[in-house]
Amino acid sequence: MSKTIRASLWQPSRRQVLAGAAGLAGMATVPAAVRAAGEPIKIGIIAETSTLPGAAIPKGAQMAADEINAAGGVGGRQIQLVIYDDHVSAVEGVRAFQRLAQQDKVAAVIGSFISEVALAIEPWSARLKMIYITPGAASNDISKHVHDDYDHYKYTFHGWFTSYFIAESASDAAHDILVDDLHMKSCVVMSEDAAWTSPLDDAYLEFLPKAGLAVLDHIRFSPDTTDFTPIFNRIEGKKPDVIITGISHVGVVPTVQWKQQRVPIPMWGVSSQATTSDFWKDTNGACEGVATQTGAGPDSAITPKTIPFTQAYEKKYGITPAYDGYSTYDLVHIIADAITRAGGSTDPDKLVIALEATDHLGTLGRQKFYGRQDRFTHAFEYGPDLMPGVVIQWQNGAQKTVWPKKFATAKVEFPSFVKLPS
Amino acid sequence: MEGVQILVDGFAISALYALGAVGFTLLFGVSGVLNLAHGGTLVVAAMIAWLVATGLHLGTATGALAGVLAGLAFAFATYAAVVRPIQRSRAIPREETEIFILTGTLLWGIMCQTALAYIFTTNPITVPALIGGVVPILGVRTPRNEILIALACWAVIGALWLLINRTRTGKTLLAASINPRGLTLLGFELSRVHLLVWAIYGVLAGFAGVLLATFLGASSDAVGPLTASAFSIVVLGGLGSVGGSLVAAYIVGYLETLTAYLVAPTLRSIPPLIILILVVYLRPQGLLGRR
Numbered sequence: 001m002s003k004t005i006r007a008s009l010w011q012p013s014r015r016q017v018l019a020g021a022a023g024l025a026g027m028a029t030v031p032a033a034v035r036a037a038g039e040p041i042k043i044g045i046i047a048e049t050s051t052l053p054g055a056a057i058p059k060g061a062q063m064a065a066d067e068i069n070a071a072g073g074v075g076g077r078q079i080q081l082v083i084y085d086d087h088v089s090a091v092e093g094v095r096a097f098q099r100l101a102q103q104d105k106v107a108a109v110i111g112s113f114i115s116e117v118a119l120a121i122e123p124w125s126a127r128l129k130m131i132y133i134t135p136g137a138a139s140n141d142i143s144k145h146v147h148d149d150y151d152h153y154k155y156t157f158h159g160w161f162t163s164y165f166i167a168e169s170a171s172d173a174a175h176d177i178l179v180d181d182l183h184m185k186s187c188v189v190m191s192e193d194a195a196w197t198s199p200l201d202d203a204y205l206e207f208l209p210k211a212g213l214a215v216l217d218h219i220r221f222s223p224d225t226t227d228f229t230p231i232f233n234r235i236e237g238k239k240p241d242v243i244i245t246g247i248s249h250v251g252v253v254p255t256v257q258w259k260q261q262r263v264p265i266p267m268w269g270v271s272s273q274a275t276t277s278d279f280w281k282d283t284n285g286a287c288e289g290v291a292t293q294t295g296a297g298p299d300s301a302i303t304p305k306t307i308p309f310t311q312a313y314e315k316k317y318g319i320t321p322a323y324d325g326y327s328t329y330d331l332v333h334i335i336a337d338a339i340t341r342a343g344g345s346t347d348p349d350k351l352v353i354a355l356e357a358t359d360h361l362g363t364l365g366r367q368k369f370y371g372r373q374d375r376f377t378h379a380f381e382y383g384p385d386l387m388p389g390v391v392i393q394w395q396n397g398a399q400k401t402v403w404p405k406k407f408a409t410a411k412v413e414f415p416s417f418v419k420l421p422s
Numbered sequence: 423m424e425g426v427q428i429l430v431d432g433f434a435i436s437a438l439y440a441l442g443a444v445g446f447t448l449l450f451g452v453s454g455v456l457n458l459a460h461g462g463t464l465v466v467a468a469m470i471a472w473l474v475a476t477g478l479h480l481g482t483a484t485g486a487l488a489g490v491l492a493g494l495a496f497a498f499a500t501y502a503a504v505v506r507p508i509q510r511s512r513a514i515p516r517e518e519t520e521i522f523i524l525t526g527t528l529l530w531g532i533m534c535q536t537a538l539a540y541i542f543t544t545n546p547i548t549v550p551a552l553i554g555g556v557v558p559i560l561g562v563r564t565p566r567n568e569i570l571i572a573l574a575c576w577a578v579i580g581a582l583w584l585l586i587n588r589t590r591t592g593k594t595l596l597a598a599s600i601n602p603r604g605l606t607l608l609g610f611e612l613s614r615v616h617l618l619v620w621a622i623y624g625v626l627a628g629f630a631g632v633l634l635a636t637f638l639g640a641s642s643d644a645v646g647p648l649t650a651s652a653f654s655i656v657v658l659g660g661l662g663s664v665g666g667s668l669v670a671a672y673i674v675g676y677l678e679t680l681t682a683y684l685v686a687p688t689l690r691s692i693p694p695l696i697i698l699i700l701v702v703y704l705r706p707q708g709l710l711g712r713r
Contacts, residue, residue, distance in 0.1 A: 050543040088544070193688070222688040224647075226638040229431045230682035230690075233424070253639040256548045260565045260637075262556045273545075284476055284550040 040080035041073075041346065043335060044100030045328075046111030046121075048088045052273040052282070053113045053136055053248065056325030058083050059317055060135070061110060063309070064332035074336045075344045082106055090120035097121045101130040107346035108133065108335050110159070113248075113272075113324045115139035115195035126152040129348045131355070133157040133331050136272075136324030140164050140199040140376065147377035154352050157369060158379035159331045160324065161295070161389060163196050165382040167203030169389035170244070170269050170293040173403040175211035177391075177412050178268065183421050184241035187213040189269075190231065191246030193220045200246045200270070208244065216240050223249045228257045240265060241421050245292075248272035252282050259286035262417040268391075269293065276322035277314075280397060287394045289415040291402065294323045295364040297392035299409045300401040306363045320399060330362030426560045428676075428683050434568040436675025437575035438634055442648065443655040443667045444579060445626030451599040451662030452619040455523055459500050459531035460627065461648030465538060467493035467631030468640035472547040482550045486632045489549070493628020494621060496534075501620045504530045531645055538642035546641035549632060571633050578629055579668070582622070586664075595619060599662065654698045660711025669709055673697070 045061050048054030058081070065079040073079060082104045086093035093112055100106045101124075109125075112118050113136030122145055125132035132155060134142060140162045146153040161169065178184040189204050191197040201218065208215050216238040221231055231254075235243055243265050247254065251273030258267060271292040273279045279287055296302050298310040298320045309329060313321045321329075338354035339346060356378075360367045365387040370376045380387050384404070391403040393412060400410035414420065446460050457463075470492035475485025504526045508514060514522050551567035558564070586592035597605045598615045606612050634640055634648075655674050659666030674694040682690040701708060 050539055050545065052543075052545055055543070220688075225687055226644075227431070227435060227679075227682065227687075227690075229427075230679070230687050233427055233431075233683065237424075252546045252548060256639065257637075260551060260554075260567060262563060262565070281476065282545060282547055284548060286548075 038077065040078040041336075041339060042080050042082055042104060042106040043332060044097070044104060044106035044109035044111070045081050045083040046086050046093055046096045046100070046109065046117075047083065048112065048114065048117075049085050051088065051113075051249075052251070052276050052278050053322040053324055054088075055278075056276060056322035057110070057113065057135055057328045059313065060321060060325035060328035061332050063313060063316065064329045064336075068333070068336050074339050077344075079332070079336060086112060086117060088114065088117075090117045093117040094120050094124055097124050097130070097132070098128070101128040107131070107339065108351065110135050110328055110331050110335075113137055115142070118142055119195065122153065122156050125155045129155055131155050131157070131335070131348055131351050133159045133335075135159045135327040135331055138163040138166055138196040138200065141195070143370070143376040143379040147372070147375065150372050150377065154378070155348055156378060157355060158376070159327050159334075160380060161382055161387070162376050162379050163199040164203045164376070165389070166270055166293055167200050168207050169382070170391065171204065171207035171211040171213075173293065173391040174208065174213060174242070174244070174268060176405070177403055178242055179212035182241075182412070185212070185214060185421070186216050186238075186240045187242045187244045188217040188219065188235045188238055188240040189215055189244045189246070190219045190221070190235065192223045192248065192250050194223065194249060196248065197246040204244060204246070204269075213242070213244075225250070226253060228254045229261065232258065232261060232263045235265065236263065243267045243269075245269035245271050251279060255279075255283050255290060256286040259283075259288070259415070259417075264417055264419040266414050266418045266420075267291070272323060274394060275320075275392070275399075276325070277320040277399070278322075280394065285397065288397070289394060289413070289418060291391055291393040291412070293389060293391050295326050295387065295389060296323075297390055297399045297401045299399070300390050300392070300407045302365050302388065302390070302407060303361050303363065305361065309363045326363045330360065330364055330367060333362060334358055334360050334367065424683060427562045428679050430559055430562050430564050430568070431683075432676040432679035434572045434637070435679060436672040437572040438630065438637065439651065439655060439675050440668050440671035441575040441578060441626065441633070442630040443652045443659075443671050444582065444664055445623040445630070446652045447656045447659065447662055447664055447667040448582075448595075448626070449619055449623045450656070451664070452595050453598075453616045454520070455505055456520075456527070456653075457500060457505075457623070458524055458528040458649055458653075459504075459534060460652050461645035461650075462531045462534035462538075463493050463496050463500070463624065463627040464631035464634060464648050465640050465642060465645050466496045466534065467628040468549065468635035469538060469542050469547065471549045471632045472635060472640075473542075475549055482552050485549060486552065489632040489635075490625060490628035493631055494624035497620050497624025497627065500527065500530060501617070531649060535642050535645040538645070542642065544641055544643050546639040546644075547635065548639045549635040551636045567636055571637055574629070574633060578626065582626070582664075585622075591618065595622075654694060657708055658694075658698055658701055660708030663708065663710045666708055666710030 047057035069078045084096035100109050108131035110133050115137040118134040118137035143158045245267050268291045274290050274292045275294045296306050342350040342354040368381045369378050390401050392399045393402045401407050402412050467489040471485040471489025474480050474488040475482050508522045553566045555566045556563045655670045659670030677693045678690040681693050
């Protein structure tokens, strides 16, 4: 069960203390040059392991680190992860970041899928000149800060789609499948109230009408909501063909009630928790038919790395990776590559230059970061030949890629209680 | 149409609130203990039910039974590990016992929350509904599970009423709430009465927790809010008054539902709190309170 992660999460740091002590003892006798070659490269990880998406961050990182280390490390140096849990708190996230930078002396930090936490860490990345990459937060503001004040904020990178691109990708998919194939004409946007959904909803309202779906209503609800009956009731009253979702912090409760109440309208958009198979267990299968935009599904052959990674992850952890499991795995490789290209240096300014030159074939596609002049500076570039994005849908207990057609393994299917336009 | 929807949805929610609060108020009425770890009892029951039903694949009925038993076990643990030692302590002055019990159970609840978050994560879980499907009630598509919840809550509350008013054991409880000293003079062991009321409390809270998890879901984060919600209902109804709690549960349940439908779902918890403040000002003993 994934619930035991936190215990094991602390083990690396404990082991690492021992390793550190052994290292200190060894220093007296080992020549300096050999020591430099043998010293591990530390990468900091900050995660919310009590959440479904957050739990995937250390897991994805560990798989990449194990792989790199088994292949001889980075120029002979092993990758060592230092992992902290921020318990979904921006304050704890910042504290963990400071500790990683000042005490643990890591080369870079990958952390948090929550935009509120990432936005709190970002200024500290600037102040402490420490590379920070979020593997799953989406707010447009993360890259906007880098764009607006590049000299200070250049140490921050955005290792996921921005909210803007998520909405664009979900709307493009809606156009191809819901409008063209299923003849839908209208929708209601339903999002949790959070930093990542403000720009997401703005972009939904911009892209959905262009995709052919009139937006009949726009509902933002508190993440504390336990009874979704009034919300579904209001949505049903508007008679839309589809509900376009923006949910990540919540997932289980609305999904279970959607099924229990037989809400006859399909859900499409972003439902981040639905990216891992843990969600199937937590909803007792109520997520059947739920479709979500994401980077890759277990069966999306985006690059030759995607499916083998998912299979290895599933074999090791018993569940499919949540969306940020893929990105974290890729980011550890990207950081290792950048250090190699920087001649083994972990100097932050050299690393920024090396990271900006990234052209990496990862599990999510070909990964490059937008430049200084682009709107989303240092965010992953989005596009069919770069990171294409997919829509996956829960079908008979499995996640199937349904869009884009190039990677689709199944046609869209909804549970019997969902009514489609004739 | 919307009116019927509010009636139906509000009824199920209120029944759940009533069942959640009734044990809490009974415990206070009979033994004078305000158990601030109440939310913990509900969530422990919900989590164990979920674990047994879906983690161990033993079916929903077995899971529900395990959940109720877990509620009972947690109630006894609260009594044995926190409440009893404080009541028996010679170091704590008599007049301060209550405040120590409040603090003790509050901390116990926080410990429980942290432990649950550690073991089960903070993500909400849902126990599979005992029965699936929906039936139309006056044109409103109502999940069968919601009807079952309302019926089950009222069946349990009805059984409690019978127990208290129609059995000798129940009359002992009633007597203990009115005049504990008199009861001891008649040769009753007060500590056994207390043990009994903790057992009844555990079963009621366990039941409420399991039903809650089939409808609204439960997570470790809900421990605090669930305690707070039971607390406000009980204060509104009158501390220690079972009837008052039932009335108050329906007031709070319907007020929340009305707000959620007619104003905004995000504001649903605000009006009951305003009512609560007004009651504390104007009628501090609560709607049906004795003092």
